[in-house]
Amino acid sequence: MIITIASGKGGVGKTTTSANLSVALSKLGKRVLVIDGDISMANLGLIFNFEKKKPNLHDVLAGEAYVKDAIYKHKTGVYVLPTSLSIEGYKKSDLDLFPEVVNEVADEYDYVIIDAPAGLNRDMAMHLAIADKLMLIVTPELFSIVDGLRIKESAEMAGTPLMGIVLNRTGRDFAEMGEDEIEMLIKGRIIGNIPEDENIRTATLKKMTVLEYSPNSPSSKAYMELALRVVGSYVDIEKIEKMHKESFLQKIKRKITNVFSRF
Numbered sequence: 001m002i003i004t005i006a007s008g009k010g011g012v013g014k015t016t017t018s019a020n021l022s023v024a025l026s027k028l029g030k031r032v033l034v035i036d037g038d039i040s041m042a043n044l045g046l047i048f049n050f051e052k053k054k055p056n057l058h059d060v061l062a063g064e065a066y067v068k069d070a071i072y073k074h075k076t077g078v079y080v081l082p083t084s085l086s087i088e089g090y091k092k093s094d095l096d097l098f099p100e101v102v103n104e105v106a107d108e109y110d111y112v113i114i115d116a117p118a119g120l121n122r123d124m125a126m127h128l129a130i131a132d133k134l135m136l137i138v139t140p141e142l143f144s145i146v147d148g149l150r151i152k153e154s155a156e157m158a159g160t161p162l163m164g165i166v167l168n169r170t171g172r173d174f175a176e177m178g179e180d181e182i183e184m185l186i187k188g189r190i191i192g193n194i195p196e197d198e199n200i201r202t203a204t205l206k207k208m209t210v211l212e213y214s215p216n217s218p219s220s221k222a223y224m225e226l227a228l229r230v231v232g233s234y235v236d237i238e239k240i241e242k243m244h245k246e247s248f249l250q251k252i253k254r255k256i257t258n259v260f261s262r263f
């Protein structure tokens with residue numbers, strides 16, 4: 001299953017969730033590949049301490065490296081396809097090659113997690129179209145939710161349904177929107193509630209996931225619960241997948257055409 005982790009607003013916790021959900025799924029015995037899909041502002045490699053690895057996704061998207069050579073196994077068991085922080089790397093990358101790159105390796109994993117860039121643009125449309133499911137990250141604030149709703153609607157235009165909403169950084173502010181209100185506005189289910197937790201910031205500074213740094217912290221427990229929910233929905237998704245006889249690339253082509261026609 002390919003899950004794109006996206007948000008309307010930047011800085012709401014996509015990279016943190018991509019990394020920690022991947023580790024949590026791996027702890028549940030799943031084979032997981034996490035891809036840094038933000039080719040202009042890559043951060044995922046920092047958490048896994050792979051940001052300087054060569055080759056990386058930029059080299060693959062420039063046709064200069066094989067994707068299998070740019071995937072690294074982390075000590076947590078998670079496979080990571082990092083992107084470099086270099087501007088030259090970004091300039092030489094052709095994002096149109098991204099669906100083929102994912103297609104080449106997706107079958108080898110139970111889950112492919114894509115850490116998408118913020119906002120709604122052509123890059124995001126690609127990441128939404130390529131996914132089987134969207135995981136929407138929001139903080140309990142109005143702007144984050146309104147922008148998140150636009151991402152969810154764009155994903156649906158691309159034929160990619162919402163797997164669920166992850167509410168991040170809860171308990172930080174007294175003026176938070178309630179879960180019911182958020183679910184009603186977005187018309188989706190909250191499947192994860194990650195509290196504000198300073199262990200996350202400390203872990204990030206140490207180039208670690210919070211599950212490695214502090215496995216019993218409130219946020220680590222919340223990420224494990226999220227992973228259990230994701231695994232719980234796996235069987236249904238497989239059934240739906242079997243109903244579709246289209247090849248992976250045919251499906252992506254159709255979905256990208258659908259979403260681009262709306263811009």
Ligand SMILES: Nc1ncnc2c1ncn2[C@@H]1O[C@H](COP(=O)(O)OP(=O)(O)OP(=O)(O)O)[C@@H](O)[C@H]1O
Nearest residue numbers: 010011012013014015016118169195196197201204
């Ligand atoms: N639940 C949390 N508690 C405390 N800090 C958090 C939490 N979630 C994320 N953060 C911190 O918030 C900052 C932004 O998180 P992150 O980089 O995951 O967001 P993002 O949505 O991927 O950002 P961008 O849009 O820039 O890619 C990081 O410093 C991270 O450590």
